[in-house]
Amino acid sequence: MKLIEDQTFDIERAFYGEKDLCLKNCSFDGPADGESALKECSNIEIENTFCNLRYPFWHDHHLKIHRSELTALCRAALWYSDHLEIIKTKLHGIKALRECSDVTMADCDIISAEFGWSVRNLNMRCCTAESEYFMLRSENLYLSDVRFRGKYSFQYTRDITIENCVLDTKDAFWHASNVTVKNSTIRGEYLAWYSDSLTLVHCKIIGTQPFCYCKNLRLIDCEMVDADLCFERSEVNATITTPVVSIKNPLSGTIYAPSVGEIIMDDKNAKGKVSCSGKTKNKPCA
Structure with missing residues (x-):
């Protein structure tokens, strides 16, 4: 050389x-x-x-x-x-x-x-x-111990694993597919709309209106902070370890949480269930 x-x-x-x-x-x-x-x-x-x-x-x-x-x-x-x-x-x-x-x-x-x-x-x-628009349309990604800041990240991505990361981001994971996030913190508005096969394990999710219009969404022992109007028209199975501000019209699946400030079910096609161990306003948990 x-x-x-x-x-x-x-x-x-x-x-x-x-x-x-x-x-x-x-x-x-x-x-x-x-x-x-x-x-x-x-x-x-x-x-x-x-x-x-x-x-x-x-x-x-x-x-x-x-x-x-x-x-x-x-x-x-x-x-x-x-x-x-x-x-x-x-x-x-x-x-x-x-x-x-x-x-x-x-x-x-x-x-x-x-x-x-x-x-x-x-x-x-x-x-x-x-x-901004971090990793747009990319695939087969592995991120570990990454600290990210910026809007519109991971849009139209696929086949991603993220571990031990801090993501301060808005409109992340829109239209993303086959994504697994573990032991991470995600802060931002309108998280993961229109995603397919997104799994979050032991994560902390902060911000308004997360996880709307999702398919095959799973949350396993996750925290949700300041999260309102969650899961609108989503196929979701979730175990949440913290109180949730509000949940709106989950399309299918079951959401477990200690309590929910408000459950909004005003869409006749919304068949998802919410199961709570504590008090919930407006409507009883299933």
Whole structure:
């Protein structure tokens, strides 16, 4: 593998089509403002490198990026690439990861609107992320110990496992399918509408109007805080460990909770049951 150290590059396509290349302590920056520094490359290692120019890693194969910085000016950094390993790296440019596959990320700091669109086979651990439309239309994802903040996350995603995460997000998991979330906190409004086969285990759910129009929804020993008008027109089986503000017109299934502030059943098609161990206003539990 060819080693290049302590150099700065700013020309267009500085390493176009290169193979078996290691860059250490380098910078992609400068007045020439060249794009696409490492396009169409394979077997590339990037370490402690500063990327301040657009579109550096497109159509790359077997790429490692360690301890590096992709700035806010490094737009659309990783597209159409596969077999990526990104460790202890800042990704601060918009649209940082798109249409990539077989991606491993750990200990990264992500501030990137529209991050992770149409990605396949992603393993993300111990990262922080701020984004909008995070992971749109992506599939086969595993997230562990991730702290996320932003709106409209995980829409139209499928085949996801999330563990030990904190998600501060609005309109998350809309139209998502085959998702399992364990031991996590999810804060946000209108959670998981129109989802199919969503399972939450030992989770804390905070916010208004969660889980409406869902199919095959399961909650196992979950907490619900400030959650009102829950489960409208959803197929749901849930065991909730905390009082619920209100439940509205569950379509089918059974919801177990200590108590419910209000049960609203004014839709003739709503056949779901609510079973309580404590007091409930307006209507008795089944």
